[in-house]
Amino acid sequence: MKNKVNGRYINILLVMLIILVTYVLSPLWSTILRKVFLTFLPILIAFSLAFILNPIVSFLEKKAKLPRIVSILGLYVSIISLVLFIIFGLVKPAVGSLANLSIGLENLLDQVGKILNIDTSGIAVQLGDVLEKVYVSIFNFFTATGESAEDVIGVVISGAVVVIVGIIFLMNFNQIISKTADFLKTKEDPTIYLYVRNLYRELTNYLSAEIIIAGIQFVEYTTLFLLIGIFNPAYLEVAFVLGFTAAIFSLVPYFGGYLSSAFMILLGLSLPYAFYSFIPIGVFMLIFPNLDAYVINPMIYKKQMKLNPILSISAILLGQTMFGIIGVIISIPLVLVLNVTFDFYKMPIKAKLKQFKDSL
Secondary structure (H helix, E strand, C coil), X not given: CHHHHHHHHHHHHHHHHHHHHHHHCHHHHHHHHXXXXXXXXXXXXXXXXHHHXXXXXXXXXXXXXXXXXXXXXXXXXXXXXXXXXXXXXXXXXHHHHHHHHHHHHHHHHHHHHHHHCCCCXXXXXXXXXXXXXXXXXXXXXXXXXXXXXXXXXXXXXXXXXXXXXXXXXXXXXXHHHHHHHHHHHCCCCCHHHHHHHHHHHHHHHHHHHHXXXXXXXXXXXXXXXXXXXXXXXXXXXXXXXXXXXXXXXXXXXXXXXHHHHHHHHHHHHCCCCHHHHHHHHHHHHHHHHHHHHHHHHHHHHCCCCCCXXXXXXXXXXXXXXXXXXXXXXXXXXXXXXXXHHHHHCHHHHHHHHHHHHHHC
C-alpha cells in the first residue's frame, strides 16, 4: 500500500515537472516549431495542392484520354497564369487605391462618433497609423523596395518549390495512395487502415467545400461592386480586388465573413459618393452573409461539420498566435483531424486515460 501511494506521488510529481519544463521552455520550442513549420510550409502547400488537383488529373486522364503529365502541366500553367493575372492585372494596379483605406476608416469612425455622441478622433488616428503601416508594407512588397526585396525573392523561391514538388507529388500520387493502402492492410490491426481512409475522405470533402465556398464568395462580392460600378465607375477598379480578398477571407473559419464585410465597408468609404453606394452594400450585408451561412454553405457541406465551436475558436486563436494567418487557415483542418481521431479511437483513449487516472 505504501509503495502504491509513493508511486502515485511520483507520477504526480512527474506530470508537474513536465508541465513546468514545458512552460519554461515554451519560448524556445515555440520558436523552433515555428521555424520548422515555415521551412516545410512550401512542401505542405505543394502536397495540399496535389491532394486537391489529383481528382481533376485522374478525370482528365480517364475521360479525356490525356497523358497524366500533359494534364498536370496544363493545370499548373493555368494556375500560374491565373495567379500572375490576379497579382499584376488586378491587385497591383489597385494598390494605390488602398491608400484611401485610412480615409474610409476615419469617415466610418466619424459617423459612429456622431451617432453615439462621442469623440473617436483618437481611435481614428491610431487605427489609421496601423492601416498606413499595412499599406506601406503592401506597397513595398509589390514594388520590391527596401527590405521587401528579400521577401519577394523568398516568395518566388517558395513558389518555385511549390510548383516543382507539387508536380512530383501529382505524378506519383496514385502510387503513394496505393502503396500506403497496401502497407496499412498488411498490419494486423485493420482499424489503422479504416482510420486513414476515413480521415482522407473527410479532408477531401472539407477542401472541396472550401474551394467551392471561396469561388462563391468571389462571385458575390465582385458582382456587387461591378453592379455599383455601373453608376459609380470608381467601384469598377476595385471590384475584382474585393472579390479576391473575400475569397481569401472565406478560408478563415468563423471570422472570414466579418473580415470581408469590414474590408468592403472600408473600401466603400474610401471611394467617391460612398453614401449612395452604401444603400446596395447595406442590402447585400443583410441578405448574402445569412444566405451563405444558413443555406449555401450547408448545401455545399451536405452535412454540418461536427466540430465543437469553442474548440475550433480556441484552435484559431492558438494558430494565429504561433503561426499568424497561416495558423488560422490550417487550424480547422487540424481540429478536424483531431476530431476524426478521437471519434475513431474514442474507447481506447478513454481506457488509457482511465488507466492513467487509476495509476495516480
